[in-house]
């Protein structure tokens with residue numbers, strides 16, 4: 276069996292490649308070695324036996340070249356950022372997916388399965404229960420509310436605070452460019468898959484963590500940023516009040532979810548959450564990580580917020596559990612595995628400041644003025 280993994284030089288893609296190799300698959304990777312993710316070129320962890328095609332998922336001829344002779348496709352390549360180049364999100368994440376099916380049809384390829392990497396981001400501000408109005412999928416919190424430092428989500432109809440619910444697959448409410456492109460990607464994949472009879476599954480990963488997360492990518496998030504700050508004896512900066520709930524899933528559990536849906540016919544043409552199913556506040560996360568690193572450093576909570584961030588995002592994972600998958604690893608494992616990997620680097624100092632500075636420059640991070648003045 277031959278598998279194509281797009282984005283196979285990246286974090287989730289490369290771990291999936293390793294797991295597929297263990298299962299005896301021949302592997303082709305299509306990856307453009309995006310310099311924001313791989314400023315030092317092709318990563319050393321890519322196994323020698325992998326056929327590496329350097330190319331772009333937005334380019335039809337690169338897709339054609341990469342699809343030749345493959346039985347399964349795991350589409351991981353993506354544009355993930357907080358920057359306002361909207362069309363890049365759509366081209367890289369959704370158009371690439373349409374190109375895969377276009378080429379499958381044109382070339383009459385017999386592909387047994389396509390798995391696409393979607394994201395918990397498609398839930399937007401999420402799903403809430405209002406005492407008065409029942410289930411609500413609220414819009415993004417208004418900027419005036421965030422500027423007041425009023426962080427919890429209010430019912431758009433009555434203004435009451437609402438109770439956050441575990442995110443269920445049947446509802447999606449994307450509103451930032453990345454989420455919009457990921458939701459489009461899912462729809463394109465599952466529906467074109469059905470149209471062509473190519474079994475397809477979309478997985479909405481929660482925040483995935485572990486070794487090989489790019490140290491350079493501005494998007495790659497909390498573990499990288501907090502770890503690097505703490506390693507330099509600086510306090511991590513927490514947005515909002517730190518009580519926002521998140522869902523951190525270990526890379527090994529995500530890879531096992533990929534493997535399960537590759538094998539499972541029952542999964543075909545469906546969308547599944549892949550998460551830990553456990554809420555962790557950002558503050559708890561920072562405290563646990565500082566403890567792991569042996570640093571007695573309190574995080575800073577200056578009242579900054581990031582436009583477009585959801586307040587609470589914890590996925591309901593019962594649908595994938597019903598197929599026999601369950602997360603096996605927790606935050607402790609995430610920190611242990613990530614830190615072992617980070618400690619193997621010698622030159623990480625300058626990168627985290629650069630990432631923060633770029634986001635400030637592009638006005639993606641704002642400060643809640645009420646708290647600033649206080």
Ligand SMILES: NC(=O)c1ccc[n+]([C@@H]2O[C@H](COP(=O)([O-])OP(=O)(O)OC[C@H]3O[C@@H](n4cnc5c(N)ncnc54)[C@H](O)[C@@H]3O)[C@@H](O)[C@H]2O)c1
Pocket residue numbers: 281282283284285286287288305306307308309310312313330331332333350351352353354355367392393394395479480481482483484488489492
């Ligand atoms: N990491 C997470 O927490 C997370 C959460 C939800 C969803 N996802 C999704 O999972 C997938 C993998 O994410 P990741 O964290 O491994 O990201 P990553 O940045 O580590 O890897 C992505 C890879 O895609 C490649 N790539 C980017 N643009 C490309 C293009 N135009 N053509 C070819 N290759 C290109 C990059 O070079 C990189 O190797 C993505 O689709 C992402 O949207 C990730």
